[in-house]
Amino acid sequence: MADVVIYTSSATGLLKVKKDQTLLKSLLDKKKVSYIEKDVAADSDVHAEMKAGSGKKDLPQLFVDGAFIGTYDDALELEEAGELNAKLGI
Numbered sequence: 711m712a713d714v715v716i717y718t719s720s721a722t723g724l725l726k727v728k729k730d731q732t733l734l735k736s737l738l739d740k741k742k743v744s745y746i747e748k749d750v751a752a753d754s755d756v757h758a759e760m761k762a763g764s765g766k767k768d769l770p771q772l773f774v775d776g777a778f779i780g781t782y783d784d785a786l787e788l789e790e791a792g793e794l795n796a797k798l799g800i
Contacts, residue, residue, distance in 0.1 A: 712799035714738065714745040717760040717771040721751035730782035731770045737785065743798050774798060 716738070718731045738745050750757040750769070764771055764778040772779040774797055779785060788794040 711744070712774045713776070714743055714798065715748060715773045716745050717748050717750055717756070717769060717773075719751040719769050720749050722769065727769050734770050734772060734782040734785060737782075737789065738798075741795070741798065741800060743800060 716731075716734060719727065722728060722731075735745075735747070748756045748760070750760055760771055761767060763773060763776070766778075766781075768781050770782055772781070772785050779788070779797055785794060788797060
């Protein structure tokens with residue numbers, strides 16, 4: 711099983727970010743993929759770690775085995791193309 715990390719923010723006021731965070735977690739839960747959730751609002755080091763890994767500040771972000779997969783929109787595109795399971799190692 712791959713090492714899956716999602717970066718989220720508990721302090722966002724943006725509806726799209728809140729919705730995408732919920733949808734990404736739901737997508738992974740449906741696939742029975744365990745993941746570590748890291749809150750960028752709670753720790754500036756976590757925010758820096760996320761930005762260093764992806765070069766982006768968009769949320770949420772999905773990483774598998776240290777590789778940046780993308781945001782929820784990217785994960786959804788991979789899912790629709792039938793490629794997400796391979797990225798997740800399932």
